[in-house]
Amino acid sequence: MNSVVTFPNRIPTVEFEERRFQVYTDRQLDKIEVIQNLPEETLFEMKVVASVLPFRVNEYVINELIDWDKVPNDPLYQLVFPQKGMLKEEHFERMAKLHREGADKKLIQSVAKEIRDELNPHPAGQMEMNLPTLNGEPLEGLQHKYRETVLFFPAQGQTCHSYCTFCFRWAQFVGDKDLKMASTDADKLHGYLAQHTEISDLLMTGGDPMVMKTKHLVQYLEPLLQPEFDHIQTIRIGTKALTFWPYRFVTDKDADELIELFAKLVDAGKHVALMAHYNHWQEITTEISEEAIRRIRATGAEIRAQGPLIKHVNDDADAWAKLWKKQVQLGIIPYYMFVERDTGAKNYFEVPLAKAYEVYREAMKQVSGLGRTARGPSMSAGPGKVEIQGIAEIKGEKVFVLRFLQGRNPDWVQRPFFAKYSDTATWLHELEPAFGEEKFFFEDEYEKMRKGNG
Numbered sequence: 001m002n003s004v005v006t007f008p009n010r011i012p013t014v015e016f017e018e019r020r021f022q023v024y025t026d027r028q029l030d031k032i033e034v035i036q037n038l039p040e041e042t043l044f045e046m047k048v049v050a051s052v053l054p055f056r057v058n059e060y061v062i063n064e065l066i067d068w069d070k071v072p073n074d075p076l077y078q079l080v081f082p083q084k085g086m087l088k089e090e091h092f093e094r095m096a097k098l099h100r101e102g103a104d105k106k107l108i109q110s111v112a113k114e115i116r117d118e119l120n121p122h123p124a125g126q127m128e129m130n131l132p133t134l135n136g137e138p139l140e141g142l143q144h145k146y147r148e149t150v151l152f153f154p155a156q157g158q159t160c161h162s163y164c165t166f167c168f169r170w171a172q173f174v175g176d177k178d179l180k181m182a183s184t185d186a187d188k189l190h191g192y193l194a195q196h197t198e199i200s201d202l203l204m205t206g207g208d209p210m211v212m213k214t215k216h217l218v219q220y221l222e223p224l225l226q227p228e229f230d231h232i233q234t235i236r237i238g239t240k241a242l243t244f245w246p247y248r249f250v251t252d253k254d255a256d257e258l259i260e261l262f263a264k265l266v267d268a269g270k271h272v273a274l275m276a277h278y279n280h281w282q283e284i285t286t287e288i289s290e291e292a293i294r295r296i297r298a299t300g301a302e303i304r305a306q307g308p309l310i311k312h313v314n315d316d317a318d319a320w321a322k323l324w325k326k327q328v329q330l331g332i333i334p335y336y337m338f339v340e341r342d343t344g345a346k347n348y349f350e351v352p353l354a355k356a357y358e359v360y361r362e363a364m365k366q367v368s369g370l371g372r373t374a375r376g377p378s379m380s381a382g383p384g385k386v387e388i389q390g391i392a393e394i395k396g397e398k399v400f401v402l403r404f405l406q407g408r409n410p411d412w413v414q415r416p417f418f419a420k421y422s423d424t425a426t427w428l429h430e431l432e433p434a435f436g437e438e439k440f441f442f443e444d445e446y447e448k449m450r451k452g453n454g
C-alpha cells in the first residue's frame with residue numbers, strides 16, 4: 001500500500017512505501033534466512049548467548065543496515081546479533097552444556113537468571129537511589145537523579161524495535177519483574193511534576209518510548225500544556241527508532257499524529273528534543289532514515305545525538321568523525337559520546353578510558369566547530385556524569401583531568417578533579433585520586449547519600 005505523507009506548510013515529501021514491521025527474537029533465530037549461511041557453530045553460539053541476554057532484531061535492520069559481506073565484523077551486525085564473547089567463558093559453557101543436553105526451558109531460564117544476577121543488572125544505583133515518592137508512596141517508573149530532570153519509563157515503551165547487544169538497560173527486557181522499572185500511571189507522573197517546580201526537563205525513556213502508539217504519548221504529554229506545568233520547559237524523548245525503525249515517523253499508521261503532537265508541543269512553547277541514540281554512520285544510510293529526520297525537524301523539534309563508544313562497533317575515530325559530520329549535515333546536534341556502562345556484556349564491549357579519550361580527540365580533530373558539540377567521553381556513574389576532559393602531566397605525574405557534567409549534588413558540576421592515569425581502567429570506580437590524595441572530593445558526601453537511601 002502506498003502512503004503519501006505530507007506535512008502542512010513544510011518541504012514537499014517524497015513518497016515512501018509503508019513497511020510491515022517484522023521482528024525476530026531468540027525463539028525465531030532459525031527463521032532469519034540470511035544467517036542460515038553462517039557456520040553452524042556460530043548459530044549455536046547465538047542461541048546460547050540469546051538465552052541469557054535479550055535478543056530482538058527486525059527485518060529492516062537485517063536487510064537495510066547490515067552489510068552481510070562484512071559479517072562478522074560489520075558494526076551493525078555486532079550491534080544486534082549475539083556473539084560468544086559476550087558471556088564469560090564459564091557462563092557460556094554452563095549454558096552451552098544445557099543446550100547440548102536438550103535441557104528443558106524452565107531449567108534454562110533459571111540458570112539464565114542466575115547468570116544475569118551476576119551481571120550488575122542495575123548499575124549506578126538506579127534501583128535504590130533514584131526512586132522518588134509522591135505523598136509518601138514510592139513512584140515506580142520514575143527516576144529523579146538530577147535536580148532539574150525527571151526520567152519517566154512508560155510501561156508501553158519498555159521494549160525497542162530491535163535490541164542493542166550492549167544495552168545498559170538490558171535488564172528491562174528479560175522478563176524478570178524484579179529487574180523492571182515501568183509505570184502506566186500518567187496521573188502519578190503529572191502529580192509529581194506539578195509538585196516539583198524545580199524540574200524543568202522531562203525525559204521519556206525506556207526501552208524506547210517510540211514503540212508506543214501516539215495515543216499513549218498524547219496521554220502523557222498533552223496535559224503538560226496546562227499552565228500548572230509551565231515549569232516543564234523541555235520534553236526529551238530518548239529513542240533509537242531513527243535507526244531501528246524510521247518508518248515510525250513517516251509511514252506507520254499514526255506517524256502523522258506523532259509529527260502533529262511534536263508540532264503542537266513546540267507551538268505551545270515547549271522545547272521538544274529527540275535524544276537519538278546513534279553508534280555508527282551506517283545507521284543513517286537509508287532514504288527513509290533521512291526522511292524521518294527531516295519530518296521531525298520540520299516540526300521545530302530538535303534532534304540531539306548520543307551513544308556509547310563500543311568495542312567491535314565504533315572504537316574508531318574515523319567512524320565517529322564520519323557519524324558526526326553526517327549528523328551535522330542533516331541538522332542533528334552531536335551531544336554525547338558515552339563510556340560503555342559497567343553492566344551486562346561489558347567485558348566484550350568495554351574500551352579503556354585512555355583509549356576512549358584518544359578516539360574522542362582524534363575524531364574531534366576531523367570535524368568542524370558544529371560537530372564539536374559532542375561532550376565526552378562521559379561515564380554515567382553513581383555520583384553523576386563524569387567526563388574525561390583530557391590526559392595531562394602535572395608536576396611529573398600523568399593524570400586524567402575529569403569533571404562532573406551532572407552531579408547528585410549540583411555543586412559538584414564543572415569542578416575539575418584529577419585521577420592517576422591508567423592504561424586499563426574502564427570505569428570511574430577503577431580510578432584512584434592523583435597527587436597522593438586518599439579520596440576524590442565528592443566521595444564522603446556520596447557515601448552519605450547512599451547510606452541515606454540504603
Ligand code: SF4
Nearest residue numbers: 160163164167207240
Ligand atoms: S535502543 Fe537503547 S534501550 Fe533499546 S536496546 Fe538499544 S540501548 Fe537498549
